[in-house]
Amino acid sequence: MAEPRTLIIGVGNSDRGDDGAGLAAASRLLERLRIDDGIRVIEHWGEATGLVDAMTGWDEVLIVDAASSGATPGSYRIFEVGETALPSDLADMSSHGFGVPQAIELARALSSLPARCRVYAIEGVVFDIGAPLSDVVQEAVKAVVEDILLSTEVMHA
Amino acid sequence: MTTRTIKVGALARVEGEGALKVTIRDGKVKHAELNIFEPPRFFEGFMQGRAFTEAPDITARICGICPVAYQMSAVHAMEAAIGVEITPEIRALRRLLYCGEWIESHGLHVYMLHAPDFLGYPGAIELANDEPEIVKRGLAMKKAGNQTVATVGGREIHPVNIKVGGFYKAPSKEVLNGLAEKLKEGRDIALETVRWVAGFDFPDVERDYEFVSLSHPHEYPFNEGRIVSNRGLDIDATAYHDHFEEFHMPQSTALHSRIKGRGFYFCGPMARYNLNFSKLPAVAKEIAKEVGLGPACNNPYQSIIIRSIELVFAFDEALRIINDYDEPAMPAVPAVPRAGVGHAATEAPRGMLYHRYQLAVDGSIEQATIIPPTSQNQATIEEDLTTFIPQWLDMNNDDLRWRCEQTVRNYDPCISCATHFLKLDIDRG
Numbered sequence: 093m094a095e096p097r098t099l100i101i102g103v104g105n106s107d108r109g110d111d112g113a114g115l116a117a118a119s120r121l122l123e124r125l126r127i128d129d130g131i132r133v134i135e136h137w138g139e140a141t142g143l144v145d146a147m148t149g150w151d152e153v154l155i156v157d158a159a160s161s162g163a164t165p166g167s168y169r170i171f172e173v174g175e176t177a178l179p180s181d182l183a184d185m186s187s188h189g190f191g192v193p194q195a196i197e198l199a200r201a202l203s204s205l206p207a208r209c210r211v212y213a214i215e216g217v218v219f220d221i222g223a224p225l226s227d228v229v230q231e232a233v234k235a236v237v238e239d240i241l242l243s244t245e246v247m248h249a
Numbered sequence: 250m251t252t253r254t255i256k257v258g259a260l261a262r263v264e265g266e267g268a269l270k271v272t273i274r275d276g277k278v279k280h281a282e283l284n285i286f287e288p289p290r291f292f293e294g295f296m297q298g299r300a301f302t303e304a305p306d307i308t309a310r311i312c313g314i315c316p317v318a319y320q321m322s323a324v325h326a327m328e329a330a331i332g333v334e335i336t337p338e339i340r341a342l343r344r345l346l347y348c349g350e351w352i353e354s355h356g357l358h359v360y361m362l363h364a365p366d367f368l369g370y371p372g373a374i375e376l377a378n379d380e381p382e383i384v385k386r387g388l389a390m391k392k393a394g395n396q397t398v399a400t401v402g403g404r405e406i407h408p409v410n411i412k413v414g415g416f417y418k419a420p421s422k423e424v425l426n427g428l429a430e431k432l433k434e435g436r437d438i439a440l441e442t443v444r445w446v447a448g449f450d451f452p453d454v455e456r457d458y459e460f461v462s463l464s465h466p467h468e469y470p471f472n473e474g475r476i477v478s479n480r481g482l483d484i485d486a487t488a489y490h491d492h493f494e495e496f497h498m499p500q501s502t503a504l505h506s507r508i509k510g511r512g513f514y515f516c517g518p519m520a521r522y523n524l525n526f527s528k529l530p531a532v533a534k535e536i537a538k539e540v541g542l543g544p545a546c547n548n549p550y551q552s553i554i555i556r557s558i559e560l561v562f563a564f565d566e567a568l569r570i571i572n573d574y575d576e577p578a579m580p581a582v583p584a585v586p587r588a589g590v591g592h593a594a595t596e597a598p599r600g601m602l603y604h605r606y607q608l609a610v611d612g613s614i615e616q617a618t619i620i621p622p623t624s625q626n627q628a629t630i631e632e633d634l635t636t637f638i639p640q641w642l643d644m645n646n647d648d649l650r651w652r653c654e655q656t657v658r659n660y661d662p663c664i665s666c667a668t669h670f671l672k673l674d675i676d677r678g
Contacts, residue, residue: 107310137313137406140373141357141391190361194374201377202385221291 098131098244099150103138103157103192109223110216113158113233116225117212120237131244143195144204152208154244156236157192158216158229165217166228168236174209212236271634271653276642281634282498283627283657293617301327301586301612302413308604308619309407314357317350317398318597319619320411321472322604327413329487330591330608333584338577339415340472341570342401345425346408347471347595348567349397352435353405354598355518355556355563356394358661359442360387363553366655367449383445386438390560393435397567400428415581425571432571436564440536443557447540452652454637455547458629459508460520463596469528469562470521472595477524478514486592489603495620498628506625513628516600517660519546522555530569533562549633549659556661586612597622599661623662630660 102118105111114135121133136143138157147153163169171178177200178193192211199205214232225233272280292311296304304323309316321343328335335343360383361373370376377384395405400420402408410417461482465474476492477483484492495504507513514520526534526544537543537558546555588610594603600622607616633656641652 105313139313139357139406141361141388142395142405144388145392145395190373194372197374198377198384201374202381202388222295 097151098154099147099152100131100133100154100156100240101143101146102133102135103143103155105137107221109218109220110214110226110229111158111219112225113214113216113229114156116230116233117156117214117236117240120233121240124237124241125244138191140190140192140195140198143192144199144202147195147199147206147209148204150206152210153206154210154212154240155192156212156214156240158219159213160216160219161213163215165215165226166232168212168214168232170239171211171213172209173211174205174207178211178213212240269653269657271638273638273642276639278635278638281631281638283630283634283662293619296614296617299614301331301606301608301614302584304604304606304614304617305411305413306407306409309411311619311621313406314354315350315597315599315602316407317346317402317411318595318602319604320408321347321595322593322597322602322619323606324411324413325472325593325595326591326604326606327608328584328591329593330589330606331413331584331587331612332589333414333582335415335582336577336579338419338575339581341574342416342419342577344471345567345570345574346398346401346411348563348570349394349401351559351563351598352394352567353391353398354394354661355560356387356391358598358658359446359553359556359560360384360390363556363655363658363661364446364449366651366658367446367451367553386441390435390438390442393431393564396428396431400424412581412584414584415577415579417580419577419580422574422576425574429568429571432564432567436532436561436568439557439560439564440532442560443536443540443554446553446557447542449553451548451550452637453548454550454640456549456633456636458515458519458547459511459513460523461508461514461516461625462520462524462601463594464524465528467528469525469530469566470596476594476601478508479524480511482508486594486603489592489594489605489620493603493620495624504624505628506620507628513632514625515549515629516622516625517552518555518559518598518600519549519552520600521596522546522558529558529562530565532565533558536561550655552659552661586610599623600626623660626660626662630657630662633659 102114104114106115118133118135125131173196216229218226268284270282296307304327305320308319308323311319365372365376399405403410459478459480461478463470463474464477475483492509493506494509495506498505523545542554588608590607592605594601602622603620605618606614609615
């Protein structure tokens, strides 16, 4: 079995509607990926210092998180953040406050950000306590999962 | 008339959302209003009808920073309601779990959220750019706290090993001994942290607060003790509602707390320290003396030193518990439902957390009350702003906003997890 070198982190809070998008993606990926794919998938609640710790030491990290940036609900955007920061409209993405964007920049400042780091930001619409994922975000999660499977297959071929 | 409004707009964050508005008129702070979104209110409602055994797992979801506090207040209140006495071994493990949460929470607040205020950085990232080794110290401490919570609680966030009556599984002595090595390193870092933050510049201000915290005859408080204050309050948690009341303030959606017939009060590390200094271990008292902090402190900006001293305490206490640990024969005592009312207050990292449950004969929850520390401190934070800010009115708006935020962060309210407030509106009438 290959030593896993790619870490996929699904970030979010499943108690807060579309904020659970990243966790839903992680769950689907765990069902779809084989154990010997050289990829590890974890769930994380989004606190920045814990994310910095989780990202440290991997060749590549993919992060899936919900966003509330004003984009079209159910759309998703992909950002390569290994060398450049997330755009400012995502500075408070996923409503974690001290969350993913801060974790990326903190890791960069501490020289522990993997050279390849990609963020999938799924635009949510409902963030109420106890709400389920909205239909459009469920569809976006499926699309992001397919994109990740495609890209990791290429990378690990 | 000159009106100057410092307004900090909605803070987006899952565990806490808030807004700050300070109105200055003719050189005086006319109004200071901190609005905090309060998830406990929702949880009180939807816990009705759920089984008493579910409370620790449900209430843990209220906060990602202090789930252990919610779990601890929940299990103690439920045990009071059904008449369960836990064993000394279970009690010690609960204290160890709480040590882990204090380390996580205080480590995050001191290094990532509060220290940048004193050093002139917009946030922890900018501090890390200039001083990566310092920030790594904070991360190392927080990691040791995470490992403690994961070891005792089953996982780092929203622990799954906690139940009414005790734990699902007790950790082995061997596992805890492995953890001890990390905690020894953490205690050394905590001592360095106290020295570091004690060198910051602090605004020279004080107020005559009524401090409220738990107090135990022999221990620095976590899970057990009477609710006391420096003005003579000394009650059991069962008498909480006889002495404290919650009420709405005009123009604010959040409930405020006060001591009946007296007024607002201050809970959290400053209160614990002032009321329980004599119960700190020698290593914590010595470092306080070394940095010149006496047993009494009324400057809320120095709360960062006290939080750091509590880090020393939490590491030291965790090591003491592990040293004395014997794996319990049973990880939990049986919890049999019955009708009853149970109260409990425990010390969350940011202050006293009170729970009350009324149970039906089958153990289902008929009524739940949760009073978190941030809402208890809310009026005191607002009073700090109205009292302290007038002396800084010659600051420009950016600096004044920064000072207001620093003042709020003295209390480590959940909203402080948003490193900095988002929006400032200035209205000069």
